[in-house]
Amino acid sequence: MTGRGVNHSELPEAVRRIYPWPGKGLDLEGGRRLHFVDEGKGEPVLMVHGNPTWSFYYRGLIRALSAERRCVVPDHLGCGLSDKPLNWSYRLADHINNLNQLITHLDLRDITLVVHDWGGPIGFGAAIEQPQRFKRLVIFNTAVFEGPVPLRIRMCRWPVLGSVMVRGLNAFLRIALRVGFAKRVASEVRAGYLAPYDSWHHRVAIHRFVQDIPVEHDHATRPLIEELDRRTHMFNQLPTLIVWGEQDFVFNGEVLQEWRIRFPAADIHPLPHAAHFVVEDAQYEIVALLIDFFARHPLSQPV
Numbered sequence: 397m398t399g400r401g402v403n404h405s406e407l408p409e410a411v412r413r414i415y416p417w418p419g420k421g422l423d424l425e426g427g428r429r430l431h432f433v434d435e436g437k438g439e440p441v442l443m444v445h446g447n448p449t450w451s452f453y454y455r456g457l458i459r460a461l462s463a464e465r466r467c468v469v470p471d472h473l474g475c476g477l478s479d480k481p482l483n484w485s486y487r488l489a490d491h492i493n494n495l496n497q498l499i500t501h502l503d504l505r506d507i508t509l510v511v512h513d514w515g516g517p518i519g520f521g522a523a524i525e526q527p528q529r530f531k532r533l534v535i536f537n538t539a540v541f542e543g544p545v546p547l548r549i550r551m552c553r554w555p556v557l558g559s560v561m562v563r564g565l566n567a568f569l570r571i572a573l574r575v576g577f578a579k580r581v582a583s584e585v586r587a588g589y590l591a592p593y594d595s596w597h598h599r600v601a602i603h604r605f606v607q608d609i610p611v612e613h614d615h616a617t618r619p620l621i622e623e624l625d626r627r628t629h630m631f632n633q634l635p636t637l638i639v640w641g642e643q644d645f646v647f648n649g650e651v652l653q654e655w656r657i658r659f660p661a662a663d664i665h666p667l668p669h670a671a672h673f674v675v676e677d678a679q680y681e682i683v684a685l686l687i688d689f690f691a692r693h694p695l696s697q698p699v
Contacts, residue, residue, distance in 0.1 A: 399428075399479050399480040399481035399482055399484075399597065399600075400429075400479055400480070401431070401474075401476070401477055401478055401479050401480045401592060401598065402477055402591060402592045402594070402598065403477065404417075404418040404419065404477060405418075407588075407591050407592075408584075408587055408591060410583075410584035410587060411452075411584055411587050411588040411591055413584070414455060414584055414585070414588065415452050415455050415588060417433045417435060417458070419431050419432055419433045419434070419451075419477060420432055420433075420434055422497065422498055422501055424473070424494060424497060426481070426484075428473060428478075428479045428481055428484065429478060429479045430470060430471070430472075430473055430478050430479075430494055430497075430498060431451075431470070431471045431476060431477035431478040432451070432468060432469060432470035432471065432498060433451050433458060433467065433468070433469040433470075434466070434467070434468050434469075434502070435458055435462040435466070435467045436458075436461065436462030436463065436464070436465055436466045436467050437465075437466055438464055438465045438466050439465055439466065439506050439508065439695060440465070440466045440467075440468055440502075440504045440505070440506065440507050440508070441457075441461055441465050441466065441467050441468070441507075441508045441510060442468050442469075442499070442504060442507050442508070442509050442510065442519070443457065443458075443467065443468070443469040443510040443511075443515075444470070444495065444509070444510065444511045444512070444515030444516075444518055444519040445469075445471070445472070445475070445476075445512060445513070445514075445515050446512050446513020446514035446515045446516075446538065447475075447513060447514045447601070447602060447605035447606070448568055448569040448572055448589075448593065448602040448605070449475075449512075449513070449589060449673075450471045450472075450475045450476025450477070450589075450592055451469040451470065451471050451476050451477075452476065452588045452589065453512065453589075453673070453675060453676070454467075454469050454510070454675065455588075456675065456676075456679040456683070457510070457675065457679075457682070457683065457686070460683040460686075461683075461686065465508075465690075468498075468502065468504065470494075470495065470498055471592075472491050472494065472514075472518070472601065473486075473490075473491070473494055473601070474486060474600055474601025474602075474604065475592065475601050475602075476592050477592060480597060480598050480600055480601065481600075482597065482600055486600070486601055486604030486605065486607075486608065487608060487616065487617060488514075488517055488518065488521065488608055488617050488620055488621075489521075489617070489620055491514075491518045491521075492517075492518055492521035492522050492525070495518055495519070495521075495522040496522045496525055496526060499522060499526060499529060500526075504529060505529050506529070506531045506695050507523075507529050507530045507531060507532075508531065508532040508533070508534060508690075509523055509530055509532070509533050509534065510534040510536070511533075511534070511535055511536065511538055512536040512537060512538055512674075512675065513536075513537065513538050513647075513672075514538075514605055515538060516535065516538030516539060516540050517538075517539075517540050517620075517621065517624055520540045520624055520628055520631075521620070521624060523631065524624070524627050524628075524630070527630060527631070530631070530634065531634065531635075531695055532634060532635045532636070532637075532689075532690075532693055533631060533634050533635070533636040533637070533659075533662075534636075534637045534638075534639070534686065534689070535636065535637070535638045535639070535655065535659075535662075536638075536639055536640070536641075536674050536675060537640060537641050537644045537646075537647035537651075537672055537674055538647060539647060539651050539654070540621070540624040540625060540628050541621065541624070541625040541654060541658075542610070542621060542622075542625070543646075543647070543650075543651050543654075544646065544648070544650070544651075545609055545611055545646075546645060546646060548571065549568075549606065549609070549646070550611065552567070552568050552603070552606045553606055553607055553609065553611065558603065558606070558607075559603065562599060562602055562603040562606060563596045563599045563600065563602070563603050564596060566590075566593060566599060568602055568603075568606060569589065569590065569593055569599070569602060572672070573586055573589060573590075575645060575671070575672075576671055576672040576673045577671055577672075577673050577676055577677060578641065578643045578669055578670050578671040578677045579669075579677055581676060585676070628658060629658065631659075632658060632659045632660070632661065632662075633661070635663075635689070635692075635693035636659050636661070636662040636663065637662070637663050637665070637685060637686070637689045638652070638655055638659070638662050638663070638664045638665065639665045639667065639674060639678070639682055639685060640652050640664070640665065640666045640667060640670075640674065641667055641670035641671045641672055641673070641674035641677060641678070642666050642667060642668045642670065643668070643669075643670060643671035643672075644671055644672040644674075645671075645672070646672060647672065649666075652664070652666065663689065665685060667681070
């Protein structure tokens, strides 16, 4: 079962106004289609989203950066405007494989990697497999190592109750929209996050991401997270910008401190007025930081 997702034309008009890009598609194995935005020309900026979001999360950065850079922003399989198959694994390793297929398909080089939430493990996982393609890192609230898992998230992993909460009531996404922002968001922004996840079927990836958190010691994804933690040091000499929403109830100050240990040369900007959805809470400030970051760390080789 392919599990076609929502098309751009099916999004509410108010959402299409602030996310105007129909995007492109990459055909994966099994006839599954990965949707991605590809806007602008120049050095590529690869933006990798987390759960329960989609490429919509980066729309402000796409608008601001695509005049001078190529913004490539995929929707993970099961997310956003990508297909939402029921019979796919939704494991971290397979999301990494999909991202690597996109990178190879587009032959992206001299990449600035931008990651948030689950985008951290997925993005760094891809970078570890093709390190020669990556030149700069931008990190928003995420982890590629073991961290705290609050009870409200653990509850979404419980048998039966988790399915009802996440896929039936859409509780994981709705709670994220209540606690993930430090400020009130416009109705069309809220609608944008909700639009691709409008049914039990279309919320399969949200639930599978939660289930793939390696809480248990024998969890299938734990060895891969441990490998990522061991190997991310290979990038700690790359120019790195870390922008952190300090009101994040999951990726808190302890997680940021772990990044400080692993990337001691990083340019770090904690933002006390931002929460988990830091790009939403501090979009204009982040755009200014990115432009300055690019200027201070030009690529050594022309694109």
